Amino acid sequence: MRCQEASSAMSLKMDQRLSESEERELTEHLASCPACAEEQARYIGIESLFADARWLPVPGGFSQHVMRRIHQRRTRLAVLRGFLAVVIFGLVAVGTLALLTSLLNPVFQQLVRYPFFAWLVTTGEGIAAVLRTVVYALRLVLSTVLNSLTPYVVGYLALAALLLLAWTRTVVLSRRSSGMILQNNSR
């Protein structure tokens, strides 16, 4: 047994979750390793601090209150996450659309020679026109902003970055709180 394994075996032992053979291995390691033996002594010291502590009765409705708070928090996080996802999706969609329009234009020029694609293009012409108008309008707004006020562009990027950060945080937080619930249930 190595020191790292011994360390986790020690905490498992405190929870009485160590098999007989594992406990034997731990005892052997502790006998030959002063560093781990010292760690074990520290563990026992901490445990004895709590040995005399009395169990206090939990106030009525405590667990319901805790679960309600967790639920409220998760709901809030879910709403916030949904909102941020929509905003981020919008930002990404606008950027992608602008990029695709310029990239795919030559490809369209080639495909239009085939009747089927010509038909497809004609059908999609209306939508494409709308999209082109949107992209054009956005480009106009962007170029105006770029030409006049660079701080706004920086602000826009900072806002996008902030939103992305906040979104990531909500994901992490909700993972953590569901992890907590799992842990509590498994006890």
Ligand SMILES: [Zn+2]
């Ligand atoms: Zn050791």
